Amino acid sequence: MKIDFDYIVVGSGAAGAAAAWRFSEKNASVLILELGDYVKNDDYPTTKENWEQVKNSKFNPIASSRKGVYDYPVDDTESPIALCNYNAVGGSTILFSAHFPRFLRKDFSIKSDQNIGVDWPISYDSILPYFDINEKEMALSGLIGDPYYPEIEDALPPVPLGKVGETLAKGFNQLGWHWWPSFAAISTREKNGRSKCINLGPCNAGCPQQAKSSVDQTYLKKAKINGVRLISKFSVSKILVENNIAVGVEGFDESGKCKIFYGKKIVLAASAVGTPRILLNSKSKNSPNGLANSSGLVGKNLMIHPLGYVEGVFNDYLESDSGPQGCLLYSLEHHRTADSDHKLGYMMHALRGGGPVEVAKSALAKKKLRFGGSVYNDFGNFYGKQAVIAIICEDIPEVKNQIMLDYECLDRFGQPGVKVLYQLHNNTKKMLSHGMNNARRLMKEAGAKKSYAHGPVKNTGWHIMGTCKMGLNPQQSVVDVNGQAHDVKNMFIVDSSVFPTSSCVNPANTIQAVALYLADKIYDL
Amino acid sequence: MTYSTPEISILFLHAMFPGDQSKNIPAIDLLNDFRVKVKSFKQINTLNNILTDMKFEESDQINEFIKKAKMKYGSVEINQFINDCIEYYFGHKDVIAPLTNKPSPLFPNETVLDDIDFNLLEPVYLRDL
Secondary structure (H helix, E strand, O other): OOOOEEEEEEOOOHHHHHHHHHHHHOOOOEEEEOOOEOOOHHHOHHHOOOHHHHHOOOOOOEHHHHOOOOOOOEEEEEOOOOEEOOOEOOHHHHOOOOEOOOOOHHHHEHHHHHOOOOEOOOOHHHHHHHHHHHHHHOOOEOOOOOOOOOOOOOOEOOOOOHHHHHHHHHHHHHHOOOOEEOOEOEOOOOEOOEOOOOOOOOHHHOOOOOOEOOOOOOHHHHHHHOOOEEEOOOEEEEEEEEOOEEEEEEEEOOOOOEEEEEEEEEEEOOHHHHHHHHHHHOOOOOOOOOOOOOOOOOOOOOEOOOEEEEEEEOOOOOOOOOOOOOOOEEEOOOOOOOOOOOOOOEEEEEEOOOOHHHHHHHHHHOOOOOOOOOHHHHHHOOOOOEEEEEEEEOOOOOOOOEEEEEEEEEOOOOOEEEEEEOOOOHHHHHHHHHHHHHHHHHHHHHOOOEEEEEOOOOOOEOOOEOOOOEOOOOOOOOEOOOOEEOOOEOEEEOOHHHOOOOOOOOOHHHHHHHHHHHHHHHHHO | OOOOOOHHHHHHHHHHOOOEHHHOEOOHHHOOOHHHHHHHOOOHHHHHHHHHHOOOOOOOOHHHHHHHHHHHHOOHHHHHHHHHHHHHHOOOHHHHHHHHOOOOOOOOOOOOOOOOOHHHHHHHHHOOO
């Protein structure tokens, strides 16, 4: 058997790109296989006149709606929350909002602290140095000094609050609640050849300015300079195993030709949906339930971060149509709430308003958009005058919440799609209600003339975690503390599949810090 | 007066989005690509049939008419049509510019926002968390 590479990394998103770069810094030979294609600058919606239509079609983050040529089928009809992702070089970071907080120290020990979920088998302190590395590579912006994040010591200047942020901040202050300007993976100043943010607004439509740190602009550029080879439009269908040792991957190139690549170490980073899909599809006589699945936990313990939205509408124009939509300010006041009937807690994540089409549709849904001569004033009552507080709930790992293979919906190569089974935990329902009530208090205090609350919000399943849990016990987890599958030598997982619990903050920064940490562990094995 | 297809749907769309001269916002039927785009609206034929059947008139109150149409024909197809109308009209550069003062496309036009007033953070920083 010919060994082609030291490392084969499956997936070029947040985790895969970070891990591949880390391997390449140690002069290893690395191949990245990516399901999707490169996104060119002039592909991005905000370079088009009808940018919201493009955003809602080709760049639609909802996997079950987008149905792009490089997507595998996703059936989320049995989940109140739709899975969001993007298959491209750079993965879902192409469309992420770039809100970039760290998981908190307490998030690693919820079993010990609150007797719910599990503790992480690795310590927070062991990840800390990798947060620093990651934030440097991802051009972290933000304000040093948040009492919740005493370890953060370096960042570019924060994204501007604008009038909308200041209005909300005053509301938080009146209630005596914590808030802080967002940490963002956005270059707010020209540095290291990166352009600065120009406040276009919809970062979640991709960033033609290249100020947002999607990993095609960060890790992948440096990895390629180090000699990493990246093959796009390649769909990995299964892991090849000999004598319980992973030796390579099999998949299909763009033309549908089946190809095999051999490597010394196989590293999966295809997301908490894509990674279990590949493992479950890699079943054999020795692994009839899928590869690395003797625990039966591959695809299980799916966590999605149920979200509630509370939208405040103000009398004055608040500039909420400008600036990074998903990066404004956050509050960890309710990260833990002693006087509530739920455990754990939620983050309040402030968002700016949407574009004209989104605003018009939102007003219509509230029965506040009349047609005829009134349509312009009705529209003007919302546009640039909205602020949203997203309640991001810490999810609880439950075995019944899972990703399964769907043999009735196949991809273009005849491989199974995925079906999502997910229900909200009772604790999450209580938390969501608590959060939305508090966000309405906040909106009132900030001066909103009206607020609207709903949750769980359907199209918000960005934060997908837990489907190949890390742990010490092979009967209760899929991978060990080095990311290596308990059942299969030389096969590793470095994406958010391995997260034992979910925190209540956006996971991208922690996904990458854990991927860098595991890359070093994998290298040392 | 009885209108034929597609004139009746154009009349209806004009009633929905009549423009606002004082703000230089054009009516939907005055947009340069209107006649091409309207053909691609998913339920345009259904709408034509409804308008013809209900004998839509220029003098009809548009919101009341839509309400009655939904009651008579159900809301699914009419809502799909309205959705397409909104995506087209509020996504058109000739509407966006006067309505929002934003350029279209957005890129590469910079918007400058004020720096943070750091005094706002004093109460947070002084709290003992």
